[in-house]
Amino acid sequence: MTRPIKKVVLAYSGGLDTSVILKWLQETYEAEVIAFCADLGQGEDLKAVKAKARALGVKNVYVEDLRETFVADYVFPMLRGNAMYEGSYLLGTSIARPLIARRQAEIALKEGAEAVSHGATGKGNDQVRFELTYTALAPRLKVIAPWREWSMRSRRELIEYAERHHIPVTATKAKPYSMDLNLFHVSYEGGILEDPWEAPPDEIFQMTVSPEQAPNRAIEVAIGYEAGNPVAVDGKNMSPARLLAHLNKLGGAHGIGRVDLVENRYVGMKSRGVYETPGGTILHVAHRGLESLTMDREVLHLRDSLIPRYADLIYNGYWFSPEREMIQVAIDEAQRDVTGTARVKLYKGNCILVGRRSKQSLYRLDIATFEEDEVYNQKDAEGFIRLNALRLKIRAQRKKASS
Known part of the structure; x- marks a missing residue:
């Protein structure tokens, strides 16, 4: 009963x-x-x-x-994983x-x-x-x-x-219109937006100005990170919510973070959604920039291979699933050295990475320089290339023998 x-x-x-x-x-x-x-x-x-x-x-x-x-x-654990559904939805x-x-x-x-x-x-x-x-x-x-x-x-x-x-x-x-607003974003669905050909009316947007109406002068913003988490803006430490709200204001004033997406819902249909994520867009760009400086190549590539699956789990509602928790542990382990500062430029809807620095940097100017150096023997590349080309050589020989 x-x-x-x-x-x-x-x-x-x-x-x-x-x-x-x-x-x-x-x-x-x-x-x-x-x-x-x-x-x-x-x-x-x-x-x-x-x-x-x-x-x-x-x-x-x-x-x-x-x-x-x-x-x-x-939000911050998700950003540590660079989660982005179908290439654009944060x-x-x-x-x-x-x-x-x-x-x-x-x-x-x-x-x-x-x-x-x-x-x-x-x-x-x-x-x-x-x-x-x-x-x-x-x-x-x-x-x-x-x-x-x-x-x-x-x-x-x-x-x-x-x-x-x-x-x-x-x-x-x-x-x-159906609208969902929180500190991270605003989403819009329904009404005229159900026609994917129609542009979203400018009056619906609440967090951002249109790029055309944004200032004609760019600004630069420096984001400080510790172990993959943003902790400061332009040298000023802030709590997570205050930091995001501050970046929303800066990004919104410069038209940052608008997305118009026809996405694949979990229940099987396609749906058109329009989004504003100004602060989140800034943090995504800055975070990836700092990762490029501090993460080992194979760790970064392996983590990147997990992003589509990780984003799908969040989109589909599996935040409290064992598989999401397992991936999160791997993501957070990879973030231990993602500490430093990334600098981005905001200009008319664009968020552009312009600088990054870190005491945990793996970038070595004495190795990467195109000028004369004493630490890299360029002749070493010859054997490296031969070994990696061996399978291609054998395949080419087989083709020639069978033709």
């Missing part, structure tokens, strides 16, 4: 989907709804979000500031979901709730990310996914439901 659901913890943002879900859960399950809102730097008035949940009949509302945890324990939504779902599950266990609920649709990746995390950390919890249960099939219907139930929302039928 299925246990009745008396309490459910909802991952609540105060937006269209979760506001409608909150009311729907109350009507459908007649259960006590506990709202959980994670502050990941989305810049909203979270007091208003809390007040809105209470106005909808929720007695228990959790609003928690998780910005430092988000950046230090999720995974800003993907990396937020495991933290939200983890804390949501912890609250559910603390409150004695039987279930957790989320606002992800049955077509998207977020449902997988939330539910894989619930299962990995609290498998006894039941999952309520309203988009897979109710009869509503579009954001327009949700807007109409909100209007009928007097639920205040900001989405409109004219601009039904």
Whole structure:
């Protein structure tokens, strides 16, 4: 016999989907709804979000500031691995979901709730990310996914439901965009963006100016690293969240980090997403620049071979899987000597590496120089080439003999 659901913890943002879900859960399950809102730097008035949940009949509302945890324990480990999905997406939504779902599950266990609920649709990746995390950390919890249960099939219907139930929302039928914002990025889907031929309207962007409107003069920024983690900007030490927020401001002012991608969702369809990741783009470029100076060649090449798999795991929701944790150990071991400073130039949408230095550098000018040196015997290359060409020589001889 299925246990009745008396309490459910909802991952609540105060937006269209979760506001409608909150009311729907109350009507459908007649259960006590506990709202959980994670502050990941989305810049909203979270007091208003809390007040809105209470106005909808929720007695228990959790609003928690998780910005430092988000950046230090999720974003920075991901950046140490240079994760980038399908060559351009820096995974800003993907990396937020495991933290939200983890804390949501912890609250559910603390409150004695039987279930957790989320606002992800049955077509998207977020449902997988939330539910894989619930299962990995609290498998006894039941999952309520309203988009897979109710009869509503579009954001327009949700807007109409909100209007009928007097639920205040900001989405409109004219601009039904789905937006996800946190300290690392903003993503946009839906509306006119569903046509891959149409350019995204400039008015949707929130973190960056258009490159055309960016300053005509470039600026340079120096990022200090310790063991693969950024710790300072222009010589000033900052906490992880403050550092990222600072770089977001600098990068946003110069149009850095816009991406327009038709990506392959885990559930099998293609989807068009538009992203802004200004600070993350700066950190990605700077980090790779410093790695080129400090990482052993074979270690770097082996680690790079893991990046597509690592990015897929994060995108598909497997942050709390043993394989992601195993790869993370290898990545972090490779980062031990990635300490130093990388300098980048920001100019009209471009983030350009212009310098790097480190006490852990493997670069040797006395060996690499094109000028006269006393440490490298160029004649050594002759035997090196002969040995590496031997298999090619044998193959060519075989071809000649059989022709």
